[in-house]
Amino acid sequence: MNDTKSVALVVREEVRDAWLRGWGPWLMVGVAFALSGVAVGVAYTSQINLLDAREGVAILVRLAIGLGLLFVLFGAADSISGERDRATLESLLLTPVEHSSLVLGKAIAAMAWWLVTFLVATPYVLAVGTGPGGALDALAVVATAGLAMAVFFGFGAVLISARARTNLVSLGLALLAVGVLAVPGLLPAAVTRGPIGQFILRADPVTSSLQLLNRVVVDQHSFASEVTWLASPVIAAVIVVAAVVVGVRTVEIEPGS
Amino acid sequence: MRRMLLLTALCVLGAVTVALPVSAQEGPVVAVDQESVDTVIGTETVMMVEISNSGTAPTGPLVAHLLVVDPAGGGSADAEDWTSELNRPLDSLAPGEAHTIEWDVAPIMAGDYRVLISVVPIDGGPPSVSPQIRFTVSQPDALVSGATLPVAIAVPVIAIGAALVTRRIERTVAHRPT
Amino acid sequence: MNAVDSHRISKRYGERLALDEVSFTASNNQVTGLLGPNGAGKTTLIRVLTTLLAPSGGEFSILGHTDPEKIRSVVGVLPESAGFPKRKRAIDYLSYHGALYGVHWSDARKLGMDLLSEVGLGDRWSDRIGTFSRGMRQRLGIARALINEPPVLFLDEPTLGLDPGGKRNVLDLVRRLADERGAAIVLTSHLLDEIERICDRAVILDRGRVVYDAAVTDRLADTFLEVTT
Numbered sequence: 001m002n003d004t005k006s007v008a009l010v011v012r013e014e015v016r017d018a019w020l021r022g023w024g025p026w027l028m029v030g031v032a033f034a035l036s037g038v039a040v041g042v043a044y045t046s047q048i049n050l051l052d053a054r055e056g057v058a059i060l061v062r063l064a065i066g067l068g069l070l071f072v073l074f075g076a077a078d079s080i081s082g083e084r085d086r087a088t089l090e091s092l093l094l095t096p097v098e099h100s101s102l103v104l105g106k107a108i109a110a111m112a113w114w115l116v117t118f119l120v121a122t123p124y125v126l127a128v129g130t131g132p133g134g135a136l137d138a139l140a141v142v143a144t145a146g147l148a149m150a151v152f153f154g155f156g157a158v159l160i161s162a163r164a165r166t167n168l169v170s171l172g173l174a175l176l177a178v179g180v181l182a183v184p185g186l187l188p189a190a191v192t193r194g195p196i197g198q199f200i201l202r203a204d205p206v207t208s209s210l211q212l213l214n215r216v217v218v219d220q221h222s223f224a225s226e227v228t229w230l231a232s233p234v235i236a237a238v239i240v241v242a243a244v245v246v247g248v249r250t251v252e253i254e255p256g257s
Numbered sequence: 258m259r260r261m262l263l264l265t266a267l268c269v270l271g272a273v274t275v276a277l278p279v280s281a282q283e284g285p286v287v288a289v290d291q292e293s294v295d296t297v298i299g300t301e302t303v304m305m306v307e308i309s310n311s312g313t314a315p316t317g318p319l320v321a322h323l324l325v326v327d328p329a330g331g332g333s334a335d336a337e338d339w340t341s342e343l344n345r346p347l348d349s350l351a352p353g354e355a356h357t358i359e360w361d362v363a364p365i366m367a368g369d370y371r372v373l374i375s376v377v378p379i380d381g382g383p384p385s386v387s388p389q390i391r392f393t394v395s396q397p398d399a400l401v402s403g404a405t406l407p408v409a410i411a412v413p414v415i416a417i418g419a420a421l422v423t424r425r426i427e428r429t430v431a432h433r434p435t
Numbered sequence: 436m437n438a439v440d441s442h443r444i445s446k447r448y449g450e451r452l453a454l455d456e457v458s459f460t461a462s463n464n465q466v467t468g469l470l471g472p473n474g475a476g477k478t479t480l481i482r483v484l485t486t487l488l489a490p491s492g493g494e495f496s497i498l499g500h501t502d503p504e505k506i507r508s509v510v511g512v513l514p515e516s517a518g519f520p521k522r523k524r525a526i527d528y529l530s531y532h533g534a535l536y537g538v539h540w541s542d543a544r545k546l547g548m549d550l551l552s553e554v555g556l557g558d559r560w561s562d563r564i565g566t567f568s569r570g571m572r573q574r575l576g577i578a579r580a581l582i583n584e585p586p587v588l589f590l591d592e593p594t595l596g597l598d599p600g601g602k603r604n605v606l607d608l609v610r611r612l613a614d615e616r617g618a619a620i621v622l623t624s625h626l627l628d629e630i631e632r633i634c635d636r637a638v639i640l641d642r643g644r645v646v647y648d649a650a651v652t653d654r655l656a657d658t659f660l661e662v663t664t
Contacts, residue, residue: 009531009534009535013531016527017523019521021522044510086518086520087516087517087518088518088519088520090487090512091579092535094485094486094507095507096504096537097535098504190468218461253488
């Protein structure tokens with residue numbers, strides 16, 4: 001059976017499971033309410049000068065990206081190990097579809113969480129960003145750094161999921177990995193000012209994405225002038241996609257047994 | 258009390274700077290790359306500060322310190338609110354040697370400020386002060402709540418509508434006979 | 436040519452030997468019972484023969500095929516304690532699996548409807564699987580195993596957890612599939628009466644070794660009793 005056709009088949013079914021039969025649309029209702037609350041909140045606090053307007057836009061963008069990535073992470077981390085836990089994986093592995101096609105299809109389908117969250121968040125970013133300016137630059141950050149991180153999180157979590165014995169292990173490891181990658185962003189300025197610190201900031205895809213967000217949205221640098229911060233998120237995304245496409249040949253029904 | 262001390266320090270530093278012509282000044286000379294900056298609250302400005310040794314002996318270890326003055330507000334502003342690094346230690350400068358440091362500042366209140374960099378030799382000796390930079394800080398534009406509110410109402414309504422439609426589509430497709 | 440032909444298959448998990456040079460065959464139109472107590476190696480053997488597990492030793496073929504992808508395209512499997520996506524509707528579940536076997540969506544849907552009727556779920560085709568009883572799910576699992584119209588069918592403990600009525604329905608269905616479709620069916624069970632009722636021949640596994648491989652006769656019961664006591 002044609003690989004591309006198999007992948008498309010898996011993507012179609014996974015998307016239907018999440019967005020027609022599953023809770024996807026209702027989770028997006030929740031996202032819309034959360035973004036509405038934050039948008040109104042930052043608009044009001046900005047109006048009474050308690051919050052810088054651009055910091056308000058940044059809060060909204062961080063929330064949108066954070067929610068989108070969280071959905072991608074959980075969806076992808078559950079994709080294989082969840083089927084293993086629910087005893088539905090075996091019947092999939094028994095079909096003639098190559099295991100790599102199953103994994104790739106599930107990873108691509110997880111991107112739908114990001115895409116829909118982005119679509120829901122776009123009107124908010126445009127509306128809130130209009131006042132202080134830079135709405136399109138903010139949107140460019142969400143679309144580029146956000147997408148790169150979604151691919152990195154999604155494909156990375158699927159890789160973990162394919163090898164984890166249980167769903168709990170898969171979700172735990174995926175969250176742990178994200179936590180570790182967030183650490184450089186918490187380092188004090190004195191540490192990150194030096195060449196080693198700067199290298200860490202730029203090499204870590206999560207921190208690098210946040211740096212891009214802060215510089216463009218908060219500091220109002222142009223997106224084009226800060227585009228080099230996209231390097232590590234994009235490279236990280238390319239590496240995990242290659243790892244899924246090339247590295248996953250067989251999915252085991254009981255990993256490590 | 259803190260404001261008084263700061264003003265006193267500024268006066269002393271200013272007096273020293275005025276009293277000593279640059280050519281005759283012993284120890285470090287501090288220069289900045291800007292005379293005035295127009296900015297808005299929260300925006301980061303990078304100042305290039307050059308500290309050079311115009312004397313004939315090494316300066317010894319130095320500390321550069323950021324000072325922010327609010328003349329209209331009666332004196333000092335809290336420089337800690339402008340930068341995360343109020344003090345920057347420097348190695349000793351040999352005669353004729355210069356060192357440039359980047360100083361990121363982001364004002365948090367609107368107003369008309371003067372920013373100065375003072376450089377103090379740790380082992381003693383006269384302090385030096387840079388020329389002042391005039392910072393005119395204005396309020397940023399507020400968020401346009403007029404656009405935010407309709408979006409904040411419309412998007413959840415549309416999302417609920419879309420969720421109901423997908424549920425209906427799923428039922429329709431599922432019950433469609435072959 | 437035997438539908439299933441396995442020769443001295445071994446499977447080792449670390450120190451533990453789950454299958455110890457197991458050889459057996461299965462033929463078309465026949466139901467072959469794999470009988471044994473829990474832990475005898477029945478599920479491991481099915482997983483090896485359906486390419487889910489690589490054997491540690493030995494060789495096997497299904498309808499002469501040894502390539503895993505080829506084998507998967509000619510076998511149907513009901514795994515032990517198979518799970519089902521509860522939010523999916525029965526027909527969507529079957530259509531998807533049909534499509535995974537390369538059947539066009541619309542054809543897979545039609546085939547799925549026919550199979551649901553065949554297993555007695557024709558009137559529940561558009562219901563969510565979450566609303567099905569365990570017996571109905573087992574029959575749905577058998578329908579899924581048949582979606583690629585396989586000449587060889589592996590059913591791993593298909594009556595596990597069913598009430599007497601549900602067991603009877605499933606066993607009658609299995610016998611009918613062998614008779615009407617001419618399929619070679621390998622069925623595992625730890626219950627002697629099930630094997631005696633519908634199987635043509637039986638293989639008893641005990642701690643990974645074959646201790647009986649013959650037609651269903653009185654000697655089967657004696658051997659099984661020896662194994663389980």
